[in-house]
Amino acid sequence: MSKTLYDKIWDDHLVHEDNDGTALLYVDRHLVHEVTSPQAFEGLRIQGRQVRKPKLTLAVPDHNVPTTDRSKGISDKQSKIQVDTLRNNCKEFGINLFDVNDKRQGIVHIIGPEQGFTQPGTVIVCGDSHTATHGAFGSLAFGIGTSEVEHVLATQTLIQKKSKNFRVNVNGSLPAGVTSKDVILKIIGTIGTAGGTGYVIEFAGEVIRNLSVEQRMTICNMTIEAGARAGLIAPDDKTIEYFKDRPMSPKGENWTKAVDHWKKLFSDSDAKFDKEVNIDAKDIEPLVTWGTSPQDVSPITGEVPDPEKEKDKDRRTAMYRSLEYMGLKPKMKISDIKVDKIFIGSCTNGRIEDLRMAAKLLKGKKIASDVSAMVVPGSGLVKKQAEEEGIDKVFKNAGFEWREPGCSMCLGMNEDQLSSKERCASTSNRNFEGRQGRGGRTHLVSPGMAVAAAIKGYLADVREIN
Amino acid sequence: MEKFIKLKSIPAHISLMNIDTDMIIPKQFLKTIKRTGLGKSLFYEMRYDESGKLIEKFILNNDPYSKSKILLAGKNFGCGSSREHAPWALLDFGIRCVISPSFADIFYNNCFNNGILPIIIDEKSIQELSEYSKRKEEIEVDLNEQVILYGNKKLTFDIEPAKKKRLLEGLDNIGLSLKKIPNIEKFENSMNKTKPWI
């Protein structure tokens, strides 16, 4: 019987299935961070349970860590307790930890692939919704709650119901200035934030094939913003090349065996999808979000929409609320929106290619005088690589701050936050109310668009920067 | 986990769609290492102004809704992050049942791991129940019968049998799965042969 990629990985990990389709799925890789794990370890302790396969788990603090000088430790008391708790739990249960001062520390979804811990065809989970990122390598990866983290630690399995198959084909080739961030924003704008609910989305088509693996990660990363359980991209030669010689990649004879397996990971040509959407790349422009939901997208050349034109009543109410929160008027030009802050980073766009792309546009230029801007590399190794290439200097010379790796202003759990009414062009993934700080206003953009906004001081078209 | 069998309460209605987990419990409260104590911060930014004072017009700040055990919500409730702090906060506040036209996936699952019943019914039915909220009249949820009783009317709802059973019996998932250790071991042994690199 023909199968989708999702079907194949699912079947390959089925430990047990009840009559009603409730399945016990084997988990090959478990990533853990400081915010969603303390209660899970506590649960194990209370019940006197062990971690079944400590070697299949990798832990890192990322959400709470300061991105400024860390030599004096973490000053925020509660953050410190969480990071200390993670360290103690890892020690007690024998789990590999990249601690705050480890060169390899970084955002959990960046370090997984970087180390080769993430691998094609595996089931990967983490107590974090953006686990979807790892789907870019053809692994079935999704976020879970803390009770499920505890379940995985204790049993190395997860109770799941199978989702439906959804394929999004992005055809043609991308116009100049359009990146994978714009592609995923376009997809979310098209299908809506609940468009993927109940599905696993496979991204396919010429555009996806032509993207680098890092760019593919940006797409899978935001699958969760489209409501889907997971996003998937079939592995190909680029994927295999990426994993060669990574610290935790298979070695020697195992490498050959693994590659043989990875090459079988694709949807059969006659596989059935429950839903399919086609997007033509030529219809995608550089995009920004204007509202407080990731589906609120507009081309940079467009204007803020008029809620009066929206037929759905609930949607209209939500739009009015968004516009008020964002301090915007219907029909104003997007390029007339003035920004205060620029944030380049996060698991969506905090990788070396993102920084290279941004630095290339920024070289020799300065940020607008009334804007403050920061770059937070996704991991210690991304930071090191960028410094070796002189990228840090480009940013610093232009007026950006160059920070230590972590989640930072993507969610503002540490000091990196917007104040009320401050407006930010951000390469992160969520523009929810209060996400980057109470009252803060977030516009989601690609790294290139963030640079354009930094230079102009307004949301601006990356195609006009040269 | 506490069993969920029947629940009677005046429901509170928050009709806004796409209520995300950042709205349910903002990040500054995720720094806890405990599951309890989050109820006072539930819907923090909708509930308190910048000086920390209760915002009067927010429904949960008013009696009898401050004691509601049932929440009526707009569609796509619980979208956003995987934080289980969201159901923990609801539970700590006293809410054990959320009724919405649709839920985000991870949030929906997280509810069942905390003894909260998420019910999916259509928009029109929510409007009907909302009238009871406005009139401060109780409605009743009966999980075993899969019905919502209000006035002399009733509404049925769907739920997966396995999930229903877990809530009714307050079962611990981990305990149940640990009984399948022989299956897990068998799986691991065969995986060691076919995929030694894992």
Ligand code: SF4
């Ligand atoms: S960078 Fe942002 S989205 Fe990614 S894991 Fe950190 S907080 Fe979550």
